[in-house]
Amino acid sequence: MRLKFLAAPFLIGSIILGGCSASNSHKNEHDMMDHSTMNMENDHASHTNPIALNDSTGQNEIALPSIIEPQNGLVNITAQQGETEIFDGFQTMTYGYNGSFLGPVIKIKSGENVTLRTKNDLLEPTTFHWHGLDIPGDGDGGPHQILKQGQSVDVNFTVNQGASTLWFHPHPEGATAEQVYKGLAGLIYIEDDNSLKLNLPNDYGKNDFPLIFQDRHFTDEKQFDYNAVQNADGTIGNTLLVNGTFNPKLTVGRERIRLRLLNGSNARNYTFKLNTGDAFQQIATDGGFLNKSIELHEITLTPGERAEIIIDFSKFDAESDVALVNEENIRLLPFKIEHPKSSSTAIAEVLNDYMVTEEEKSLPVTKQLELFGMGKMVTINNQQFDMHRIDFTQKLGETEIWEVYNKPDTMGGMIHPFHIHGTQFKVVSIDGEDPAASLQGWKDTISIEPNQTVKLAVKFNNKGIYMFHCHLLEHEENGMMGQVEVK
Structure with missing residues (x-):
């Protein structure tokens, strides 16, 4: 089998609204019963007894996305639909960016001024959310920035963060989960002067x-x-x-x-x-x-x-x-x-100068969030998402401590991966203790287990309205999302 991407258009049925998503625990993975014969909606028990994934036979060499870099500062990204040969002899109806399925790697450099020219060639509205990117709120691609069929908009920003692997995906209210499921996802690579000096493997597609x-x-x-x-x-x-x-x-x-x-x-x-x-x-x-x-x-x-x-x-x-x-x-x-x-040399011993400062550790908690519920009854601070409501405000360039608690329910609760748009935060503590070494770096999404409390040092470098939410896509759509306005 070889993966084939075709640009031939096709008609898509109506988008399934709502839904909800849940993450398994670090010990248990999500459920899987026979989904072909029953709808699993609102079945919490399914997530404690997951169906296993298939074992890869290794039959097919993995597909690698193309790399695109700004030309005169411009990158063109189009959401489109098509058909893809995922299985030999079958054409699967899919969504993609600049192709029929998934998307390219957008490679940009720290300090570079970039314009992302986004276009919607789908038969339904969508947005372009730049997950992990430090970007002004009006270009973040949350549910406020809808592009209707055929519309195009330019998103301009200066790359203001270090080397990292980010990604992009849609974020329309009520349709995010299905659009991602059909294939709308791509990667963003940021490079900087430091990353090129570390002797890291950086030959794309080779190492x-x-x-x-x-x-x-x-x-x-x-x-x-x-x-x-x-x-x-x-x-x-x-x-x-x-x-x-x-x-x-x-x-x-x-x-x-x-x-x-x-x-x-x-x-x-x-x-x-x-x-x-x-x-x-x-x-x-x-x-x-x-x-x-x-x-x-x-x-x-x-x-x-x-x-x-x-x-x-x-x-x-x-x-x-x-x-x-x-x-x-x-x-x-x-x-x-x-x-x-290969005779490759050892990577550098020092990769970065990240740290949580003593001042950040001593800052008082200024924002408290309680994640609670399952299914369509998920909330943050006992409220479900309302696009017309601003839940918090924060001053531009000012670091605040957000305390996020995952409140368990009578069934034990679920892991919620908590994501904040438009910034990278620092994990100050988890249940009062220093985070594991694997979390001692910049984060935009963090796994919060039931009855666990995390403290995050959060600073925004741009003005605008940004989402914060559970990144279980159906939980997000069911209302486990809020808004912070940066002024």
């Missing part, structure tokens, strides 16, 4: 790879079946796609390989580890590098979170069976090792 993990459900005709599996506590699927590739494998050399991991699923969590039991190095969080690489045997990402890791394949040979697996040892991505051993 530096983007990996977008998404679970989906297909009909017998190999079409996405969002309606059948839509779940008020999280729409999940039993079929794994990585960069849109079914049964993927990744061919690598015997050298250090950099993997940029994105959990692009509506609701499912992923715990990544190597089937060999070997350790790997984490070098970056959502918004940039850690101060130094840390050794891990596994890492869990909730929806919206990213991490960059490095695996040293020089210890393996062409006959080695090496794969990324999850906590159930399902093979997510097998590796084929075939290139000669």
Whole structure:
């Protein structure tokens, strides 16, 4: 099978509104019952007894998105629909950016002035949200900035943050979950002077790879079946796609390989580890590098979170069976090792100068948020989202401490990945303790477990109205979202 992207248009049925998404715990993954025969909406129990993903057979070399860079400061991004050959002999109706499925990597540089020329060629309204980007509120792409069919708008900003792996996706009220499910997701790479001095693998497609993990459900005709599996506590699927590739494998050399991991699923969590039991190095969080690489045997990402890791394949040979697996040892991505051993040098010991200052640690809490509920009864501070209501205000350039509590219910509650638009925040503490080393870097999305309290140091560098919400896409649509106005 080879992944084919076609631009042929097709008609889409009406968008499914509402829905809801839920994340599994670090120990349990989301549910999966037979979604082809029952609608899982509002079935909390399904998330404590998940259906496993398929094991990747490694039949298909993973697809890699194209890279686009500004030309005279301009990047063109079009949301469109088409057909994609995900399975041999079948054309699946899909959405994509600048193509029929998923999107390109937009590569920009710190300090660069960029104009993103966005256009909507879908048959329905959409927005363009730049997840993790430090950007003025009127260009952030939240539900206020709707583009109707055929409309185009320019988003101009100066890149004001360091090297990082971000992403972009739609954010229309009531339609985000299904539009992402159908394929609207792409990556943003920011480079800076520091990132080029660290001896990190940075040869795209050779030792530096983007990996977008998404679970989906297909009909017998190999079409996405969002309606059948839509779940008020999280729409999940039993079929794994990585960069849109079914049964993927990744061919690598015997050298250090950099993997940029994105959990692009509506609701499912992923715990990544190597089937060999070997350790790997984490070098970056959502918004940039850690101060130094840390050794891990596994890492869990909730929806919206990213991490960059490095695996040293020089210890393996062409006959080695090496794969990324999850906590159930399902093979997510097998590796084929075939290139000669490289003489790559060790990465720099110091990667960044991130720190939570003593002043930030001593700041009082000025914003308290309580996440609560499941299904269509999700709330923040006992309220559901209202586009006409501003929940908080914050001064431009001023750091505040947000305290976010995930209140459990009688069924125990669910993990909520909490996301703030238009900024990167610092994790000051989790239940009063310092965050794990893997979280000691810039973040825009953080996993909050039931009965857990996190303190975040939040500063906005631009004015505007920004969303904060659970990144379980259906929870967001069901009302677990609020607005902060930066003045």
